[in-house]
Amino acid sequence: MAVRGASLDEIQTSPISPCPISPLTEASPELAPARRLLEEYSGIAPEDVDAHMQAIRTKASRISHYGAFNSLSFLNLSPVLHDPRFQTITTLLNFPSSTTTFLDVGCSLGLVVRHLAAAGVPSTRLYGTDINADLLALGYDLFRDRETSLATFIAGDMLGDDAALDALNGTVDFIYASAFFHLFERAGQVTAAKRMVGFLREPVGGGTGNRDGNGAVPVIFGVNGGPKIQGWERYVLDAEAWRAVWEEVGIATGTRWRTEMEVESGEAWVWVKFGVYRV
Numbered sequence: 001m002a003v004r005g006a007s008l009d010e011i012q013t014s015p016i017s018p019c020p021i022s023p024l025t026e027a028s029p030e031l032a033p034a035r036r037l038l039e040e041y042s043g044i045a046p047e048d049v050d051a052h053m054q055a056i057r058t059k060a061s062r063i064s065h066y067g068a069f070n071s072l073s074f075l076n077l078s079p080v081l082h083d084p085r086f087q088t089i090t091t092l093l094n095f096p097s098s099t100t101t102f103l104d105v106g107c108s109l110g111l112v113v114r115h116l117a118a119a120g121v122p123s124t125r126l127y128g129t130d131i132n133a134d135l136l137a138l139g140y141d142l143f144r145d146r147e148t149s150l151a152t153f154i155a156g157d158m159l160g161d162d163a164a165l166d167a168l169n170g171t172v173d174f175i176y177a178s179a180f181f182h183l184f185e186r187a188g189q190v191t192a193a194k195r196m197v198g199f200l201r202e203p204v205g206g207g208t209g210n211r212d213g214n215g216a217v218p219v220i221f222g223v224n225g226g227p228k229i230q231g232w233e234r235y236v237l238d239a240e241a242w243r244a245v246w247e248e249v250g251i252a253t254g255t256r257w258r259t260e261m262e263v264e265s266g267e268a269w270v271w272v273k274f275g276v277y278r279v
C-alpha cells in the first residue's frame with residue numbers, strides 16, 4: 001500500500017487495542033457479520049470460513065502493510081454497522097426504486113461494498129476505490145464474486161490527478177471514508193476532499209427519501225483515529241480543523257458544507273466519526 005502519511009503504519013500496528021481496529025481472531029464476536037457474509041454472500045461452507053479468512057489475510061499482508069492485515073481485523077464490519085450515518089444511508093440505498101449510489105474511498109478489499117450488496121443494494125449502484133489495485137483484486141478472491149458482482153472498483157490515487165478516477169466524476173451520492181483521511185496531513189485531506197466533491201452527483205430535492213436534496217443526510221462520512229503517537233493531531237483533525245478543511249474545499253469547488261464530528265478520546269487513543277453535509 002503506498003501510504004503518504006508516515007504515521008499510518010504506527011497507527012495501524014500499535015499494540016494498544018482500541019475497539020475499532022483491535023486485533024481480532026477467529027473467535028472474536030466482531031467477526032460474526034463478516035462470517036455471515038462469507039457464508040451467505042460468497043457461498044463458503046461454515047467449516048471453511050476460518051481457513052479462507054486466514055489465507056486471504058496472509059495474501060493481503062504480503063501486498064499491503066496496512067496493520068489490519070496483521071490479524072483478522074480487516075474483516076471487522078461491526079463499527080460501520082453500528083454507525084447511525086451508515087444505517088441511514090443503507091436505508092436510502094434500499095429505498096424502493098432508489099437510484100442512489102455509494103462509493104467507499106480507500107475501500108481496501110471492498111468489505112463494505114459487499115456488505116451492502118448482500119443487504120440488497122444492486123451492485124450496479126456500488127463503487128469502491130483504492131490506490132492498491134492488488135487489494136481490489138484480492139477482494140474478488142475473498143468474496144468469490146468476480147463473475148457475479150457488478151460493482152465498480154477503480155484503482156487510483158486520491159492525491160493526484162489520477163485519470164482513472166475521472167470515471168467517478170459526477171457519479172456518486174454518498175461517500176464513505178473509513179481510516180482514510182487520517183493517512184494524510186491537512187493538505188492531503190483537502191486534496192482528497194476536493195476530489196470527492198468532484199465525484200458527487202448533483203443532489204435531487206423533493207423529499208423523495210431517495211437521494212439527498214435537503215442537506216439532512218451526510219453525503220460524505222466515515223471515521224479516523226488511532227493511538228496518540230507523537231504528532232497524531234496532524235492526521236486526526238479535531239472538529240474545528242475539520243470544519244475549516246471543508247470551508248476551504250467549499251471555496252475551491254464552489255460548494256458549501258456543514259460538518260459534524262463526534263470524538264472519543266482517551267489517554268492513549270482517539271477515534272472520531274464525522275459527517276459532511278450539503279448546505
Ligand SMILES: C[S@@+](CC[C@H](N)C(=O)[O-])C[C@H]1O[C@@H](n2cnc3c(N)ncnc32)[C@H](O)[C@@H]1O
Pocket residue numbers: 001002003004012066068074105106107108109129130131132135156157158159177178179180183
Ligand atoms: C487504513 S486502510 C483503511 C481500509 C478500510 N477503509 C478500512 O477502514 O478498513 C487505508 C486504505 O486507503 C488506501 N489508500 C492509501 N493511500 C491512498 C490514496 N492516496 N488514494 C486512494 N487510496 C489510498 C490504502 O491502500 C488502504 O486500503
